[in-house]
Amino acid sequence: MGFLDHSTNNIIIDAVLTDTGRRKLADNNGSFRIAFFSLADDEVDYSIIEQYGRTVGKEKITKNTPVFEAQTIGDIALKYRLLTLSDANVVRLPTLSIAGTTGLTTGNSVSFGRSVNTQRTINVQQTIQGSIRIPDGASDPSFTVFVPDRFFLIPAKSYYSIDPTTRVAQYNVQSGTPSANNGATANFILSVQPGLDDTAFTVYGDGSTIRSVVSIVGDASGLRNDFEVTISK
Numbered sequence: 001m002g003f004l005d006h007s008t009n010n011i012i013i014d015a016v017l018t019d020t021g022r023r024k025l026a027d028n029n030g031s032f033r034i035a036f037f038s039l040a041d042d043e044v045d046y047s048i049i050e051q052y053g054r055t056v057g058k059e060k061i062t063k064n065t066p067v068f069e070a071q072t073i074g075d076i077a078l079k080y081r082l083l084t085l086s087d088a089n090v091v092r093l094p095t096l097s098i099a100g101t102t103g104l105t106t107g108n109s110v111s112f113g114r115s116v117n118t119q120r121t122i123n124v125q126q127t128i129q130g131s132i133r134i135p136d137g138a139s140d141p142s143f144t145v146f147v148p149d150r151f152f153l154i155p156a157k158s159y160y161s162i163d164p165t166t167r168v169a170q171y172n173v174q175s176g177t178p179s180a181n182n183g184a185t186a187n188f189i190l191s192v193q194p195g196l197d198d199t200a201f202t203v204y205g206d207g208s209t210i211r212s213v214v215s216i217v218g219d220a221s222g223l224r225n226d227f228e229v230t231i232s233k
Helices: 019-027 047-052 054-064 198-204
Strands: 002-004 012-014 095-097 109-113 119-127 142-148 168-174 185-192 209-218 224-232
Touching: 047 054, 095 224, 109 119, 109 185, 119 209, 142 185, 168 185, 198 209
Parallel strands: 109 224
Antiparallel strands: 002 012, 095 119, 119 185, 142 168, 142 209, 209 224
């Protein structure tokens, strides 16, 4: 969904179904039901607030920010979701990190091999600047993990959705015990798909290495961490 032509007092809403939504609607079996919705501010550059101050910056954002059209590809829509917190005085929000993950290299990249190091334990944790507590409502009870199914799987779980075109599978990972400052923590095993042959490295890589991306999104906060995954032949 997108808001278009905000140069007048009229608000025009452009709402479309994602590809997944259209498939569920086409099933015509009663499974398509809109239970909730999310909003996002993917277009907004908040550095304008830092540059011009809250009053002038807000006005510049409202009048000058171009608005995206509605996106039918669910995997890339709503990258920065909005959330409502009970505390109106929150000044910082947490970020997602995979620090401590085995095989993590510089540049937020995790390395794998086709025959060695085929599995890595991915550690997810929320961190926040300063010694402050992560606000209630921003600490995630679970995460959605987007995995390129051609190359990887989470062996201990079954995906609940997969895009037939991009082959991106979605898994649900439950959070563990929160950290001392109320940060959500979780871990899961990411494994290379068995049976990757030389053709896969030629078609999807450079002949010796396949590069792709795994994304982790907090189900409550909408916080996101995209990290590169590489497989060496």
